[in-house]
Amino acid sequence: MNGTIPLSHHSASLEPPQAEPARKPLVQFQSVKKSYDGKSLVVKDLNLDVGEGEFLTMLGPSGSGKTTTLMMLGGFERPTSGHILLDGKAVEKLPPEKRNIGFVFQNYALFPHMTVAENIAFPLRYRNRSRAETQARVARALSMVHLDTFGDRKPGQLSGGQQQRVALARALVFEPSLVLMDEPLGALDKQLREHMQFEIKKLQVELGITMVYVTHDQSEALTMSDRIAVFHDGMIQQCADPVTLYNAPVNRFVASFIGDNNLLPCQLKLADKDRLRVAMADGSELDAINPPAGRMKDLSLSIRPERIAVAGKTSSPLNNRFQARVGSLFFQGDHVRLTLEAFGSDALVAHVAARDAAGLRAGDRAAFEVPFADCRILEA
């Protein structure tokens, strides 16, 4: 089992998913606002639908409002205004125990005085299941997370990864319509985290669960999600599938938060029907896409480091070609990370194939190119 293989359904093609069949919304946020102190809003006018069977990730830095949003959905915080609909019914006044939502907490929140099996049986106790059914369900849940023989242990005797699986089994054993996860993998080391991403995603697809997942780890979000809602400053900046989010960020925050990115100041030089041209800080000009809709000032050009190539290694007539001085080179195995001096910046980052960078030395001047379709103009 290799945890690094992305399993999400769009991994087969890197094009944005084509017109998916519209999912019936299970969760709806309608103009939800939340303030703790009565002065500032932690969540500002949130509108978001989560479809049935969808894996939606709320991604953002700490303090962006994503966890507050999750807590409101789980029933631990009341919205200051607005409505939260679950299966069409407003639930914002319903206590957590009446919502039938599975919740996996950041530090698992396993009950240390109960065995693993008792932990998993806990939600069944409040659903009037017979003893035999409870036992069968607990056994099935344990086997689902590959912990068949661990039922009699106490949580304290398990490793972090095992505890994580128990928390998962406990949140799934009562077959909730919706499962919420609050940075569930934050405490695990990198390798285990990647493995668990794979397992959680697999379970979600197999069981057809609707999942709302909170993380600040963008690679985790890209790996697992059907859609990602990028939170910043109490607002959703962009909500889209991972490929769209990566390739077509709508603003500077999304562009820099998802993946590495170069954001360079630029001015619009030419805006024809079928051609956009911008002038960079050093006076050089580039072809670009994504014409600004509003004000023309304070524009940025977004270029992903891996879209920049050493000139002559590709052969597309659409490429922007430019000269740059190589500042530094770092060998990264599959690629070489270069910092270039170009467009008035001395820290333009480029990831080029290791064999293309073979002849380059720090201080060299060389020609590079970038497809115009990968130069996006961003307004804010």
Add this chain to the structure above:
Amino acid sequence: MSTATLSLGRSAAMPLRQAVRRAERPARNLAVLMVVPALLFVIITFFVPILKLLATSVQNPEVASGLPQTMIMLKDWDGHSLPDEKVFAALAADLDAAHKTSSAASIGKRLNYEIPGARSLLVGTARVVSAFSPPYREAFLARDAAWGNPEIWSVIARNESRLTPFYLMQAVDLRQDAEGHLQSAPADEAIFLDVLGRTLAVAGLVTLSTLILGYPVAYMLTQAPARIAALMMLMVLLPLWTSLLVRTTAWVVLLQTDGVINDILIGLHLTAERLQLIFTRFGTVLAMTHIQLPFTILPIYSVMRTIPATHLRAARSLGAPPVAAFWRIYAPQTIPGVTAGCLMTFILSLGYYITPALVGGPRDQMLSNFISTYINRDLNWNFAAALGAVLLLVTLGIYGLFLKLAGADKIKLG
């Protein structure tokens, strides 16, 4: 690999374990050195006095060293008839010596514990014994017919040993009859088991009421916003920083018949007559509860602080209503703190002295008050030590029982 083999080469002479021990020796020595002063202090000021106290409770030198010749002569006595002339002659010599060294009173006092009237008999006879002439038996009997009672002789003979279980037996309402058989003390003297039971009952009541009052406070301390929690903590700790005597005196002011509480009750027309609050069990438990509250709260709080808030949320999300979530998930995790806090308060309460003395009535005096009475008023150190030994044993027994019932890992004193 080669470096490992090299270093192992020398270890043939010195096994690894020994090498480790040698390497860690300086750190270990330093650790011991840092503990030594406190250890010595505790040994000298705590363990030695306790051992001395335990020894005092069985020591019995007065009669054996005060009447040495009599003791020798009494060895041949049959134990029930009147002793013969030799014994009386020896007693005359001993009493004369005792009178000259003014030790007759202490011998008499010691015998008086076991046979009332022995003190005046002994002191009275000693004063005139120098004028006695043989036959001494007749002279003694002429002086006081009580010398003809074999019981006093059996008590003297029994105290030949310098160690006695007498005080310890008395502390649990037992005594030896003339033949040396154990029997319970007569009802009017059998008060100490009652006092012990009362001490345990008061300590138990105080523990229970501090738990009922303190548990919610400890919980709120962990839940309240930081500033309010700090203020609450100050209010919990403030009593600890005030002298016990001051707090007890304050309760006297509050509880007395003309005191603040009665004034308020009368003023609010809640009661027509002034209530007897001071010198009652209620008053004692109330004042002790106030003083002990922090000792119960702090260990519970320190355990509650380690319970993540997400546990309650998790329980709710899994379907448990708030009360069930609290009882099934939160409360069981607080048990180590509850046991530690209750144990602390219970054991401290067993030794209370000032508060029952000032606030309690005669029926609320605890074992410590009796210990103090025997030391200060009756000058009977041996019996005071015996009562102390009984209290110590009961305390250790309860501690052991707690450990066994709750499990050592279920008590978190730190």
